[in-house]
Amino acid sequence: xxxxxxxxxxxxxxxxxxxxxxxxxxxxxxxxxxxxxxxxxxxxxxxxxxxxxxxxxxxxxxxxxxxxxxxxxxxxxxxxxxxxxxxxxxxxxxxxxxxxxxxxxxxxxxxxxxxxxxxxxxxxxxxxxxxxxxxxxxxxxxxxxxxxxxxxxxxxxxxxxxxxxxxxxxxxxxxxxxxxxxxxxxxxxxxxxxxxxxxxxxxxxxxxxxxxxxxxxxxxxxxxxxxxxxxxxxxxxxxxxx
Amino acid sequence: xxxxxxxxxxxxxxxxxxxxxxxxxxxxxxxxxxxxxxxxxxxxxxxxxxxxxxxxxxxxxxxxxxxxxxxxxxxxxxxxxxxxxxxxxxxxxxxxxxxxxxxxxxxxxxxxxxxxxxxxxxxxxxxxxxxxxxxxxxxxxxxxxxxxxxxxxxxxxxxxxxxxxxxxxxxxxxxxxxxxxxxxxxxxxxxxxxxxxxxxxxxxxxxxxxxxxxxxxxxxxxxxxxxxxxxxxxxxxxxxxxxxxxxxxxxxxxxxxxxxxxxxxxxx
Numbered sequence: 001x002x003x004x005x006x007x008x009x010x011x012x013x014x015x016x017x018x019x020x021x022x023x024x025x026x027x028x029x030x031x032x033x034x035x036x037x038x039x040x041x042x043x044x045x046x047x048x049x050x051x052x053x054x055x056x057x058x059x060x061x062x063x064x065x066x067x068x069x070x071x072x073x074x075x076x077x078x079x080x081x082x083x084x085x086x087x088x089x090x091x092x093x094x095x096x097x098x099x100x101x102x103x104x105x106x107x108x109x110x111x112x113x114x115x116x117x118x119x120x121x122x123x124x125x126x127x128x129x130x131x132x133x134x135x136x137x138x139x140x141x142x143x144x145x146x147x148x149x150x151x152x153x154x155x156x157x158x159x160x161x162x163x164x165x166x167x168x169x170x171x172x173x174x175x176x177x178x179x180x181x182x183x184x185x186x187x188x189x190x191x192x193x194x195x196x197x198x199x200x201x202x203x204x205x206x207x208x209x210x211x212x213x214x215x216x217x218x219x220x221x222x223x224x225x226x227x228x229x230x231x232x233x234x235x236x237x238x239x240x241x242x
Numbered sequence: 243x244x245x246x247x248x249x250x251x252x253x254x255x256x257x258x259x260x261x262x263x264x265x266x267x268x269x270x271x272x273x274x275x276x277x278x279x280x281x282x283x284x285x286x287x288x289x290x291x292x293x294x295x296x297x298x299x300x301x302x303x304x305x306x307x308x309x310x311x312x313x314x315x316x317x318x319x320x321x322x323x324x325x326x327x328x329x330x331x332x333x334x335x336x337x338x339x340x341x342x343x344x345x346x347x348x349x350x351x352x353x354x355x356x357x358x359x360x361x362x363x364x365x366x367x368x369x370x371x372x373x374x375x376x377x378x379x380x381x382x383x384x385x386x387x388x389x390x391x392x393x394x395x396x397x398x399x400x401x402x403x404x405x406x407x408x409x410x411x412x413x414x415x416x417x418x419x420x421x422x423x424x425x426x427x428x429x430x431x432x433x434x435x436x437x438x439x440x441x442x443x444x445x446x447x448x449x450x451x452x453x454x455x456x457x458x459x460x461x462x463x464x465x466x467x468x469x470x471x472x473x474x475x476x477x478x479x480x481x482x483x484x485x486x487x488x489x490x491x492x493x494x495x496x497x498x499x500x501x502x503x504x505x506x507x508x509x510x
Binding site for chain 1: 325326327328329330331332370371373374375485486487490491492493496497499500503504507
């Protein structure tokens with residue numbers, strides 16, 4: 001976070017540097033920027049675009065839908081942790097950007113006829129203390145859903161391991177990253193028609209400043225994603241890694 | 243119009259019994275794999291807390307420009323009460339006539355109110371999920387003659403005397419529900435308060451009961467939450483029944499805040 005730090009210098013002291021020094025600093029910054037551009041072959045992603053990807057800006061938006069259509073979305077993600085295995089602690093609608101920001105889902109709308117975002121998320125405490133999330137996002141077309149998947153499964157801000165194909169379900173992608181709350185989490189994302197599904201696991205017992213081994217969490221989300229509709233896993237495991 | 247609910251706990255207790263009957267006790271227990279409810283203690287989340295939704299500041303005084311009537315109370319209740327769209331995946335479930343009549347009969351047993359309500363109404367019984375995942379959620383609005391009357395009514399439910407009366411009544415009712423295949427075990431009634439720091443503070447009761455299958459010996463936790471808050475002379479109440487674990491606190495908080503927001507948009 002870029003919090004403004006209060007100036008601790010005594011008031012009244014001149015803050016302006018001597019002009020030659022300021023010029024030298026500007027030249028150094030320019031040189032640094034050029035070096036970064038050259039290192040990326042001159043065709044690298046501009047900084048502003050990288051920031052956009054980090055926050056989900058520019059990602060396709062979910063469609064709006066009648067509130068009555070949210071029921072099937074909830075039913076789809078509820079399958080991930082059935083039979084009260086986990087302790088459900090939060091649920092509601094989400095928008096595309098929430099996948100990047102990891103923001104909490106929104107509750108019901110005051111106006112009962114208001115169209116709602118076509119995204120739904122449920123969050124549970126797993127029996128081992130992990131924080132599990134399952135969500136579904138509905139886009140206007142399968143192509144738009146694919147485009148969202150490309151953005152959402154790309155390496156993000158924070159410490160992010162290279163994304164890659166998931167062991168399962170078919171055509172799913174894994175992502176291991178540090179979410180904006182500084183917690184490491186493992187995600188699996190998959191497209192089925194116009195829907196994008198995500199299952200995420202932020203392991204319990206994380207120590208600040210130390211990235212945990214996410215291999216178990218990755219196996220967990222891959223296994224749980226097989227319970228999603230149309231996951232098409234060749235076999236569904238009835239247990240997840242301990 | 244049916245008489246507004248006077249005793250929230252009775253309503254939810256009987257609703258709890260209804261839900262366990264409605265989804266088939268024997269089926270429920272056959273599918274049970276866990277013996278006791280999971281701990282409800284909050285764990286430290288590696289995720290950020292949800293930001294407060296707009297319009298959830300502290301309660302302002304409620305303007306009542308016209309004389310309260312049954313018709314106005316009823317219209318207010320319709321505007322405030324929960325709808326199926328507020329609970330994704332829910333459907334309107336029929337209420338049991340037997341349960342309804344039992345509630346009417348027993349309504350006075352733990353009531354502390356000195357006066358009858360002016361009017362009000364309740365939501366449909368909104369059910370979702372099946373077997374262990376079954377949930378039943380409903381709400382009610384009762385309009386009393388004054389702010390003081392509404393507060394006194396709610397305060398009694400929070401008192402030790404109210405708690406004791408409800409516990410005894412509940413025990414008696416649940417004993418009557420035990421059968422040759424299902425037994426109602428330990429019942430715990432505790433005060434429950436929900437407040438998100440946004441100014442909305444609701445209080446009430448949480449009933450935790452153990453239901454066991456006589457043959458299988460499996461035990462399932464049954465949770466019933468009854469929460470209410472005063473909005474001027476109105477009592478706005480939420481009831482939630484579920485198995486294995488109580489309804490998520492965040493969901494209860496959202497639904498209470500929703501009804502508060504709708505109350506503000508409606509003229510009492």
